[in-house]
Amino acid sequence: MITRGSDAGVPGQAVPPFTLADVRDVLDARVIACPAPGVTVAGVVAADLMSDVLVVHRPGAVLLTGLANVQAVRTAAIADLAAVVLVSGKLPTPDAALLAEEEHVPLLVTSLPMFEAAGTLFSALAAATGPAPTPQDDG
Amino acid sequence: MNAGRASTSIKDTLKELGVAPAMVRRTAIASYEAEMNVVMHARRATMTLRVTPARITIEVNDEGPGIADLALAMQEGYSTATAEMREMGFGAGMGLPNIRRNSDAFELHSDVGRGTDLSIGVDIH
Numbered sequence: 021m022i023t024r025g026s027d028a029g030v031p032g033q034a035v036p037p038f039t040l041a042d043v044r045d046v047l048d049a050r051v052i053a054c055p056a057p058g059v060t061v062a063g064v065v066a067a068d069l070m071s072d073v074l075v076v077h078r079p080g081a082v083l084l085t086g087l088a089n090v091q092a093v094r095t096a097a098i099a100d101l102a103a104v105v106l107v108s109g110k111l112p113t114p115d116a117a118l119l120a121e122e123e124h125v126p127l128l129v130t131s132l133p134m135f136e137a138a139g140t141l142f143s144a145l146a147a148a149t150g151p152a153p154t155p156q157d158d159g
Numbered sequence: 160m161n162a163g164r165a166s167t168s169i170k171d172t173l174k175e176l177g178v179a180p181a182m183v184r185r186t187a188i189a190s191y192e193a194e195m196n197v198v199m200h201a202r203r204a205t206m207t208l209r210v211t212p213a214r215i216t217i218e219v220n221d222e223g224p225g226i227a228d229l230a231l232a233m234q235e236g237y238s239t240a241t242a243e244m245r246e247m248g249f250g251a252g253m254g255l256p257n258i259r260r261n262s263d264a265f266e267l268h269s270d271v272g273r274g275t276d277l278s279i280g281v282d283i284h
Binding site: 068069070071072074075077079087089090091092094095097098099100115119123 | 160162163166167170180184185187188191192195246247248249251252253254257260
């Protein structure tokens with residue numbers, strides 16, 4: 021069980037999971053499709069080249085990308101990613117939106133550019149999961 | 160629009176067969192990269208899925224230009240992709256290395272002017 025640093029007075033208190041709803045709120049994102057906003061997010065992959073996404077095995081992660089076409093959605097579906105978030109206000113092509121609906125891939129759009137979106141999510145995730153647990157002292 | 164559909168179908172089949180999620184994912188990723196290579200470079204191809212209790216095998220046999228230098232093609236970053244291919248989000252030269260990385264058995268044969276045959280094996284643990 022992971023504890024927040026700021027809740028040090030309450031050891032063992034569970035941290036609520038970081039969800040797609042949190043991603044939406046933190047990035048002030050517009051939702052194209054998000055059937056299950058309560059889904060837990062396991063991390064983030066940020067890339068415009070889909071082969072770079074496929075190198076990283078991170079199921080449950082959100083894909084941040086500027087690639088607003090079908091292949092971003094297909095990659096997310098193949099790699100078991102939690103959602104596709106398009107950056108810089110890019111809107112998905114009609115084919116991409118249709119495929120997202122067919123494959124039940126949540127699809128959001130943020131006006132933030134890639135660097136700011138990635139940094140914002142990184143900070144929010146770090147704040148949500150807290151500092152890494154310290155090793156137990158055997159002495 | 161259809162690029163990737165075959166791999167999605169392979170993934171769905173493996174899930175129906177009860178293959179463990181990690182192995183489904185590895186196979187689907189390898190399949191998808193192989194499918195995108197076909198879409199970008201070949202004229203036509205067949206993809207065949209075989210599943211035994213021990214191994215998942217995908218054979219990809221295409222008719223196309225073939226690969227002149229296999230060692231070079233396996234090098235990360237080496238690509239013969241066009242700008243149009245890159246607009247799809249692929250063509251960065253990571254496809255074949257990604258396939259090998261996600262497979263336990265990998266065989267690649269090619270003849271310039273005829274096509275390429277790729278065999279991908281993923282062990283079931």
